[in-house]
Amino acid sequence: MKPVKIGILGLGTVGCGTVSVLARNALEISRRAGREIRIAQASARDLRKKRACPMEGIQLVQDPYEVVRNPEIEVVVELIGGYEPARELVLEAIANGKHVVTANKALIAMYGNEIFAAAQKKGVMVAFEAAVAGGIPIIKAVREGLAGNRIEWMAGIINGTCNFILTEMRDKGADFADVLKEAQRLGYAETDPTFDVEGIDAAHKLTILAAIAFGIPLKFKQAYTEGISKLTRLDVQYAEKLGYRVKLLGIARRTNGGVELRVHPTLIPERRLIANVDGAMNAVLVKGDAVGPTMFYGAGAGAEPTASAVVADLVDVVRTLTADPNNRVPHLAFQPDALVDLPILPIEEVETSYYLRLHALDKPGVLAEVTRILADLGISIESILQKEPQAGEDSVPVIILTQRVKEKNMNEAIARIEKLSSIKAKVARIRLEHLNPDWK
Numbered sequence: 001m002k003p004v005k006i007g008i009l010g011l012g013t014v015g016c017g018t019v020s021v022l023a024r025n026a027l028e029i030s031r032r033a034g035r036e037i038r039i040a041q042a043s044a045r046d047l048r049k050k051r052a053c054p055m056e057g058i059q060l061v062q063d064p065y066e067v068v069r070n071p072e073i074e075v076v077v078e079l080i081g082g083y084e085p086a087r088e089l090v091l092e093a094i095a096n097g098k099h100v101v102t103a104n105k106a107l108i109a110m111y112g113n114e115i116f117a118a119a120q121k122k123g124v125m126v127a128f129e130a131a132v133a134g135g136i137p138i139i140k141a142v143r144e145g146l147a148g149n150r151i152e153w154m155a156g157i158i159n160g161t162c163n164f165i166l167t168e169m170r171d172k173g174a175d176f177a178d179v180l181k182e183a184q185r186l187g188y189a190e191t192d193p194t195f196d197v198e199g200i201d202a203a204h205k206l207t208i209l210a211a212i213a214f215g216i217p218l219k220f221k222q223a224y225t226e227g228i229s230k231l232t233r234l235d236v237q238y239a240e241k242l243g244y245r246v247k248l249l250g251i252a253r254r255t256n257g258g259v260e261l262r263v264h265p266t267l268i269p270e271r272r273l274i275a276n277v278d279g280a281m282n283a284v285l286v287k288g289d290a291v292g293p294t295m296f297y298g299a300g301a302g303a304e305p306t307a308s309a310v311v312a313d314l315v316d317v318v319r320t321l322t323a324d325p326n327n328r329v330p331h332l333a334f335q336p337d338a339l340v341d342l343p344i345l346p347i348e349e350v351e352t353s354y355y356l357r358l359h360a361l362d363k364p365g366v367l368a369e370v371t372r373i374l375a376d377l378g379i380s381i382e383s384i385l386q387k388e389p390q391a392g393e394d395s396v397p398v399i400i401l402t403q404r405v406k407e408k409n410m411n412e413a414i415a416r417i418e419k420l421s422s423i424k425a426k427v428a429r430i431r432l433e434h435l436n437p438d439w440k
């Protein structure tokens with residue numbers, strides 16, 4: 001059989017990783033796909049750059065439109081990243097009848113509805129396993145492996161850069177900026193690393209996971225997004241003293257009122273497996289009604305782990321090239337006309353437990369004032385930890401863990417507490433989840 005000719009857009013970390021894996025495992029891959037997968041053309045900005053991947057037999061061009069317009073190319077692999085020109089290139093590839101494989105979560109989360117509609121109309125596939133949790137086959141697992149379940153919630157460490165930063169800061173006392181530089185050097189970070197540290201990349205991935213888990217359209221703009229840039233080492237240390245780890249979690253959960261879609265630093269009990277996922281590793285907990293809780297773990301970033309998912313998608317696409325488009329696995333797991341437009345809950349309506357750190361004057365009655373405010377707003381206290389005053393300081397840190405409460409009540413409580421004359425600084429707050437299967 002003739003080889004399937006593919007074209008790659010972008011020869012950076014993942015592009016080069018993909019070229020290397022396809023070359024090294026060529027025989028295994030063609031035995032699986034049933035045909036040889038040959039990279040006929042690749043586009044790169046700098047044609048003269050020395051690359052760490054084998055470029056023999058690959059025609060290198062500068063203009064990516066040359067690849068998407070090349071009649072010989074059957075599958076376009078988009079590894080440029082970002083919104084534009086990736087969107088325009090992918091839509092043009094689809095319009096030209098080409099299948100697309102992409103690792104670009106920003107693109108899928110933001111423009112996936114448009115892209116899938118175009119692909120559906122044209123009868124081509126758009127595969128995006130590498131876009132969520134890198135090498136972990138989480139899209140395949142949720143879309144196909146768990147297809148018998150009503151998925152109730154998912155919670156994941158889905159940004160390798162942030163998990164790497166949090167781990168290095170905790171274990172080695174390393175500085176935030178230095179670890180971020182190291183994550184960039186290792187190829188984990190996005191071109192604009194604020195996407196990583198401000199939680200945007202995790203929100204892109206969570207948006208995709210929620211769509212395939214609940215059968216809803218992609219709703220990235222409605223996701224609540226908070227990163228790790230404002231986390232202090234002090235809070236991480238206090239959390240550890242109380243038996244919790246702080247992780248950047250993406251949480252998608254069905255409730256009676258709608259869907260929670262939120263990314264934020266979260267305290268998790270240290271006994272949970274997911275609390276012990278360190279470095280650039282990712283893990284996604286998925287709770288299905290039939291299967292119960294399941295956890296998927298592996299490398300969420302890096303050249304070859306991500307290439308592993310890109311190549312798996314290529315194999316999938318090649319296997320189903322000749323299949324009737326109506327019999328393929330739907331892009332978002334559910335048939336396009338069966339998607340349900342469930343509302344996404346505003347963060348004020350979301351219920352979680354909280355870690356609070358306040359700085360209170362070291363005098364009698366202060367704690368009573370604080371606990372009264374919490375009680376007035378229906379907030380129950382789980383535990384209180386009062387630290388010793390530091391030499392020369394007149395205020396003491398007080399750490400409070402609360403039971404579940406709506407965010408809007410907590411906002412009100414914090415506003416009232418900060419107005420007390422005995423409270424010396426802004427109240428620090430981190431959400432806390434126990435991650436019990438029944439979400440209690």
Ligand SMILES: NC(=O)C1=CN([C@@H]2O[C@H](COP(=O)(O)OP(=O)(O)OC[C@H]3O[C@@H](n4cnc5c(N)ncnc54)[C@H](O)[C@@H]3O)[C@@H](O)[C@H]2O)C=CC1
Nearest residue numbers: 010011012013014044045079080081103104187301302306
């Ligand atoms: N690095 C990682 O660990 C992971 C990355 N991804 C995603 O994979 C995609 C690629 O990421 P990386 O390889 O890390 O980025 P990168 O920055 O290393 O590579 C992108 C490459 O595309 C090239 N490029 C940009 N605009 C171009 C254009 N108009 N024409 C041709 N080439 C162009 C750049 O010069 C660069 O070499 C992104 O969507 C990213 O979010 C997904 C999972 C993991």
Ligand SMILES: N[C@@H](CC=O)C(=O)O
Nearest residue numbers: 159160161188189190
């Ligand atoms: N920047 C991302 C790369 C993989 O998706 C991350 O750090 O997880």
Ligand code: NA
Nearest residue numbers: 129132134136
């Ligand atoms: Na994946």
